[in-house]
């Protein structure tokens with residue numbers, strides 16, 4: 001594995017390779033962005049490239065030398081991973097790495113410490129880490145990873161090179177599912193389209209068997225008519241009361257309107273999330289104006305914002321069902 005095997009994040013990879021080339025590697029990084037998009041994998045590859053014994057001129061790991069081999073087996077003494085023990089990362093974990101960081105790396109040029117979910121450090125741990133960040137040492141590199149960087153003390157963030165990671169593109173998630181999980185193109189595309197750019201979310205959706213739920217929602221959406229209140233109430237009640245399920249349902253409906261708009265504008269059916277349901281998408285595209293579709297998409301987003309605030313779910317969903325353009 002090397003930088004070339006990472007899905008997406010081309011800009012961040014280029015920046016990291018450039019810092020290795022220019023010998024201007026920072027002593028602390030913060031990789032932030034939504035969960036399960038490959039931040040930790042990339043941190044590991046960066047650590048590997050730094051210590052590779054025969055890195056190529058793109059400053060990428062060879063994957064073959066003894067340093068790379070150890071890194072791949074997670075047995076490199078100078079590559080340390082820290083994660084939460086239960087709910088928190090505790091001070092003991094930070095003290096332990098501080099002890100090790102007092103000495104030169106044992107085998108490699110650099111010692112890298114990757115702290116996953118760094119926002120889970122409790123106050124004591126964060127204060128202890130701050131001391132390390134204030135007194136950087138020559139051959140140690142800290143990489144903090146977080147999907148909630150706003151929960152980290154500003155004093156910590158300001159001492160790190162902050163690299164923001166965007167959600168992955170639908171295309172990158174699709175490629176991952178096809179190449180790494182052996183899923184079919186169509187299913188991968190659907191899961192990717194509903195994943196919000198997170199590989200982890202796409203895999204969760206696969207487990208939850210999104211296909212059956214999507215079929216139900218689409219049927220109800222097809223049947224919904226402005227002058228038939230029962231059809232609208234049926235659509236609203238199908239979401240249930242579980243927030244996660246509601247979010248899924250709203251994402252599914254949103255993906256249908258998104259597809260209808262894309263098809264209206266491009267006439268291409270191969271870039272649709274729901275390409276297997278083309279007749280339905282086409283029907284929506286024929287029936288609704290672009291303006292009505294856009295209104296629907298923003299209504300769905302507002303509905304989710306309201307539900308997140310713990311307002312009456314049934315009422316909010318029913319109001320949405322009555323307001324959508326069909």
Ligand SMILES: [Zn+2]
Nearest residue numbers: 052062065068
């Ligand atoms: Zn190597």
